[in-house]
Amino acid sequence: MQRTLMPSRTLTPSYTLTPPQPGRPPEPRRPPESRVPANPRAAGHPRTTARPLAPARVLAALGAGGLLLTGCGSASPSMDPGSGADLRSGLPKAVRTAGVLKVGSFLGYAPVDFRGPDGEPAGLDPELATALGTYLGLRVEFVDMPFEKLIPAVQSKQIDLAMSAVIDTRQRQTGTDDDGRRTDPGVDFVDYFMSGTSILVRSGNPVGLDTLDSLCGHTVAVQRGTVQDEIMARQTVACGKIGKPLKVHSVDTDEQALAEVGAGTAVADLNDFPVAVYNTTSPDRGGKYQLTSGHFVQSGPYGITVGKDNGQLRDVLSTALDRLIQNGRYDRILAKWSVQPGAVSSAVVNGGL
Template sequence: MFKQLINIFIGLSLFTTLVNSAEKPLIVGMELQYPPFEMSDKNGTPTGVSVDVAMALGKYLGREVQIENIAWDGLIPSLKTGKIDLVISSMTITDERQKTIDFSIPYAQSNLAILANKTSNIQDIEALNQKGKKIAVKKGTTGHLYANQYLKNAELLVFDKENAAVLEVIQGKADGFLYDQLTIYKNWTNHRSTTVALLKPFQEKPEYWGMAIKKGNDELREHVNAFIKQAKSDGTFDALSKKYLAEARATFDKLGIAFFF
C-alpha cells in the first residue's frame, strides 16, 4: 500500500509538472523590423511569417505564445540569460553562434544577394570587391561577416538598421548592400528606379535559418525539430509562402533560384 501511495504521488507530481509546463507561455524573441518575416501592423501587433510560425509552434506544443520585440544584437544575450525561450527571427545558423547557443534543424534556406545602385554598374560580387567601392552592411549579420572576410578591398559602411543601409544605396553613397535574397528583392521592388537586385547566389554553400535555443534545453529543441519536420510535410510552410511571398517566389522560380521554403 505504501509503495502504491508513493507511485501515485510521483505520478501526480509528474502530471503537475507537465501541466505547469504546458500553461507557461512560450516566450519568443524577434526583431520586428524585417518584413514580411518579422514586423508589426498599424496597431503595433506582431505579424509576419515568423509570427505565424511561432503561433503554429505554440499550438503544436499546447502553449500560449508571447512575442518579445528585441533589437537584433540583444536577441542572443536575451536567450542566454533566459529572458526568452526561443529566437525565431530569420537567424542564420553559423559556427560562431553555435559556440554559445543551440539551433533547431533548418526550417529555411537563403543566400546573400546584392542591392546595387543603378549607376554603380555592379554586375557581380567581384565588382564590389574593388578599391573605391563602398559596401553597406547591417551590423552583426552574415552580410557583415561575409564582407569582413572576403571583400577586403572595399570600404565597409556598417549600420544598425537595414533601412539606413538601403538608403545609402538609394542615394548613391554606397555601391551595394549585402543581405539575404528576399530582403534584397523586397527593397528592389520598392526602389526600382534607383537600384538593381542581383539575386543569384555567390556563396559556395547556401545559408540556413534555424530557431535559436538556449544551450542545454534539449527537450525544447527536440520538440521544435519535430514541429519543423511536421510543418514541412503538412504544408504549413507552403501556405505561409503563398500568403506572404507569392510574388517573390514567382520571380525566384523564373530565375531558377532555389526558394526560401
C-alpha cells in the same frame, strides 16, 4: 552527444542560387484559400530537403531596449490549439507551466519579420512561430529587440528562442570566430527555411557591381551582427590584399543600410534573398533598387535559435515543425508570403555550415 527526434541531414544545396529578375512584388497579404498551393507530398510529389530559389516566385532585449508583444495579430494560425498535446510533456517544465513561449525577433525586416499596419508582429517568422506555439497549446509572446542581441538573449535565458531570419552557421553553433577561438557558449538551431545572400544596388547599377570582388575599393552598408556583416568583414581582408580597400558601414537596421545606398553614401547593401527581392520589387520602394546579376554570395538555412542547454525545447520544436510541414500548414504560410522556393521538406537540427 545531442539527440534529435529526426534523422540529422545537412542542408547542403546541390544547386547554384541565381538572383531573379524583378517580377511580381511579394505583397504581404493572404491569398484566397483557393489560390493556396496544395501540399506537394499529398499529390505524390516529394520535394528535396531544400528547393532551389527559382526566379519567378520569391520573393530588443528584455528590460532596456526591449518591447514585449503578446499575440501576433494577423499571424493567427487556423488550426485547433493544442493539437500537438502529445508533445507537451517533452517541453521544459518552465515553459509548460507558464503556457507561454517567449520569442525574440527584430521586427524591421519585411517580409520576414516586421510590424503590420495594426502594429502587431507580421511576416514569415512571426506566423510560423505562432503556428508552432498554437500547435503546442502555448501562447506566443514576441520580444522586439536589435538583431545582434538575439543570440545573447537566448543564451542568458531572457527569451526561450529567437526566430528572426537567423542563419544557421557552424560558428554560431560553436560560438567561435573566424580563427576558431571560442567567443560565446554557442546555440542550437532547428532549420526551417533556405535562404541566400544577394547584393542590392541602386537602380541601373551605376557602378557596375556584380560579385563580392567588384565591391573592392567602394563603400558598402550592412546591418550589424548579421551574416552579411561577417561576409563583409572577410571581404575587407581580401580587398586589402589587392590594394583596393573596402569600407563597410555597419548600421543598426537594414532600412539604414538601404538609405545609404539610396543616398549614394554606399554603393551596395547585402540582404537575405527574400528581403532583397522585397526591397527591389515592392511598390513602396519606388523602384529605387535592383539586384546584381551575379550568383548568390552565400546560401544557408534560417534556424529557430535555442540555447545549447535547452535540448528539450529544441527536440519538441523539431518534431512540431515536421508535423506542420506534413499537414500542409507550413506550405500555406510560405505561400502567403510568396517565399515557397525556400521551403524545406523536414526539420533539420544544426544543418548549417
